[in-house]
Amino acid sequence: MSKPLNECIVPMYPTIQALDVDALPFGEHKFWFAVATDAIGHPQTLPLRVFKGAKPGKRIVITAGVHGDEQNGILTAQRLARELVGKDVAGTVTIVPTVNLSGIARHSRDFHSAAPDSSSANLNRVFPGNPTGDDASRYANSLWENLLKPNADLAIDLHSQTSGSAYPLYAFADYRLEDAIRMARLINPDVILNDPGDPGILETVYNRAGIPSITIEVGIGRYTDLEMVERATNGVLNILKSYEVIEGKADSAQLPCVEGKEIVSVRANQGGFVICHVDLMDSVAEGQKLATQYNSFGDEVDIYYAPVEGTVISHNVESVRAPGSLVVRLIR
Numbered sequence: 019m020s021k022p023l024n025e026c027i028v029p030m031y032p033t034i035q036a037l038d039v040d041a042l043p044f045g046e047h048k049f050w051f052a053v054a055t056d057a058i059g060h061p062q063t064l065p066l067r068v069f070k071g072a073k074p075g076k077r078i079v080i081t082a083g084v085h086g087d088e089q090n091g092i093l094t095a096q097r098l099a100r101e102l103v104g105k106d107v108a109g110t111v112t113i114v115p116t117v118n119l120s121g122i123a124r125h126s127r128d129f130h131s132a133a134p135d136s137s138s139a140n141l142n143r144v145f146p147g148n149p150t151g152d153d154a155s156r157y158a159n160s161l162w163e164n165l166l167k168p169n170a171d172l173a174i175d176l177h178s179q180t181s182g183s184a185y186p187l188y189a190f191a192d193y194r195l196e197d198a199i200r201m202a203r204l205i206n207p208d209v210i211l212n213d214p215g216d217p218g219i220l221e222t223v224y225n226r227a228g229i230p231s232i233t234i235e236v237g238i239g240r241y242t243d244l245e246m247v248e249r250a251t252n253g254v255l256n257i258l259k260s261y262e263v264i265e266g267k268a269d270s271a272q273l274p275c276v277e278g279k280e281i282v283s284v285r286a287n288q289g290g291f292v293i294c295h296v297d298l299m300d301s302v303a304e305g306q307k308l309a310t311q312y313n314s315f316g317d318e319v320d321i322y323y324a325p326v327e328g329t330v331i332s333h334n335v336e337s338v339r340a341p342g343s344l345v346v347r348l349i350r
Contacts, residue, residue: 043070044072085128088177173220209331
């Protein structure tokens with residue numbers, strides 16, 4: 019018999035406002051993490067899963083859904099949790115699968131505030147936040163100070179490309195950090211970017227706090243890609259094996275991987291309908307035709323060419339492109 023509706027909507031797990039995994043008994047735990055209140059004073063609670071082993075080991079924090087339209091990262095985090103059920107763990111794995119509640123509910127990249135004087139915000143540009151800042155900044159600060167920073171020796175943030183565009187399996191890693199490079203290569207991705215990081219991004223904030231971190235892009239924005247979810251899941255499990263958090267031998271790289279340090283984005287010069295002529299992971303020469311743009315009558319209005327030699331790591335999958343929208347992204 020199916021569960022009563024209320025039990026499905028709000029399972030009866032403990033609600034916490036801060037987490038200290040070192041103080042938890044070993045075993046598998048589910049919590050609601052009260053990250054903030056909404057505009058009418060109701061708690062905003064994130065589902066939180068903790069797998070703590072009886073043996074000491076690394077504390078690894080896995081997040082997803084920082085951008086609300088990047089659902090393959092969320093599906094990967096959920097799949098990882100199912101994979102860990104019943105496994106012997108050394109150390110602790112903490113999984114936060116749906117970080118940006120307001121964005122996820124709206125199929126939107128951004129964090130949405132009900133404050134009349136606030137605009138939507140890119141949550142992954144405001145970490146570590148500010149306890150006296152605006153809605154998004156307070157939300158990020160509560161996450162950082164009460165959940166993420168205190169419980170991580172290593173961190174993995176799961177994303178995908180945003181709506182309208184696609185990525186391969188793609189890792190960002192700061193090559194100045196040995197553990198970041200190690201984790202990125204253990205994912206067995208198609209692409210790794212040597213990424214020193216930008217202010218406000220969760221990966222960067224972790225790294226600057228002395229917690230090696232990587233960002234993983236799991237394919238296309240918004241739409242389900244189970245093949246990419248499986249690859250990303252296996253990649254994170256590979257990390258856990260390599261760091262001896264779970265049992266098993268880590269796999270070596272099975273596919274060729276492009277590692278680069280420069281990103282070149284080709285963006286629409288005007289609005290219109292863009293059809294790409296290249297696929298993900300294609301090698302392109304400087305001057306090669308990448309895409310054609312048409313107006314509403316179907317007349318050709320622009321052609322886009324590769325400004326440099328490189329490898330295609332993203333392209334639009336929705337034809338409608340506003341001025342400045344991404345058409346093709348290259349790495350070299």
